[in-house]
Amino acid sequence: MDAIDEKIIAELTRDGRMSHSELASKVLLSRNAVRQRIERLEREGHIAGYTIVRAGGDSRDVVSALVLVYRQDRMRGGDVLAALKRVPEVVICEILSGDFDIMVRLEAASLERIRSIWEDIAKMPGVRDTVTALTLSRVVDRPRGQRSSVAAG
Numbered sequence: 001m002d003a004i005d006e007k008i009i010a011e012l013t014r015d016g017r018m019s020h021s022e023l024a025s026k027v028l029l030s031r032n033a034v035r036q037r038i039e040r041l042e043r044e045g046h047i048a049g050y051t052i053v054r055a056g057g058d059s060r061d062v063v064s065a066l067v068l069v070y071r072q073d074r075m076r077g078g079d080v081l082a083a084l085k086r087v088p089e090v091v092i093c094e095i096l097s098g099d100f101d102i103m104v105r106l107e108a109a110s111l112e113r114i115r116s117i118w119e120d121i122a123k124m125p126g127v128r129d130t131v132t133a134l135t136l137s138r139v140v141d142r143p144r145g146q147r148s149s150v151a152a153g
Contacts, residue, residue, distance in 0.1 A: 001046065002073055004029065004095040009046065065114050065137040067121060069102040070128040080126045080130045089117055100131070 007027045011018060018026075041047045054121045071080055084093050084104060092105035102120070108114050114134070122130050 003042075005037060005041060005046070007035065009041070012038075012047070033072070033104075045082065053106055062109065063111050063114050064105065064107045064138075065102040066133045066135070067105060067118060068100040068131040068133075069104060069121065070099075070130070071101045071130050072126050074125075075099050080124055084121070087117060087120075089113065 002029055008023060011023055011026050020031045020034045020038070024031045029037075038047065069072045070079065074093065081093065081095075084090050084102070087106075088139055089106050089108045090104055091107045092103070093099065096103050106114055108117065111134075118130065118132055121127060145147065
């Protein structure tokens with residue numbers, strides 16, 4: 001990814017419905033060049049899906065879960081990460097130190113969809129085991145820009 005790809009992703013993050021023409025004017029490329037870059041970003045997994053929001057829905061309509069994943073081989077488990085990048089409901093995927101290898105946060109429209117994704121993860125070659133916890137309630141939900149940093153003292 002280069003600086004233009006980063007700009008395209010930033011603009012689409014602000015307005016996912018932006019036309020290729022409008023996006024092209026913002027990143028100073030042709031409409032066709034923007035379309036080709038977006039297609040490549042999708043193929044490479046940088047753009048993994050599009051979100052549908054139901055009219056009148058809000059974040060309380062979303063079912064979320066944490067899935068802790070044990071891989072067969074920590075050092076050669078890239079296929080698991082690549083597969084997780086392609087699941088639109090994966091909103092966070094982090095490699096961990098300690099007992100678990102990967103922490104995945106899922107947000108889906110239904111408990112059935114969470115279960116289906118969990119089954120898919122558990123069946124992935126390279127996954128040894130999983131531990132899943134459903135989110136019962138959210139106490140703190142800060143947007144990235146409003147998170148405070150901890151000052152070293």
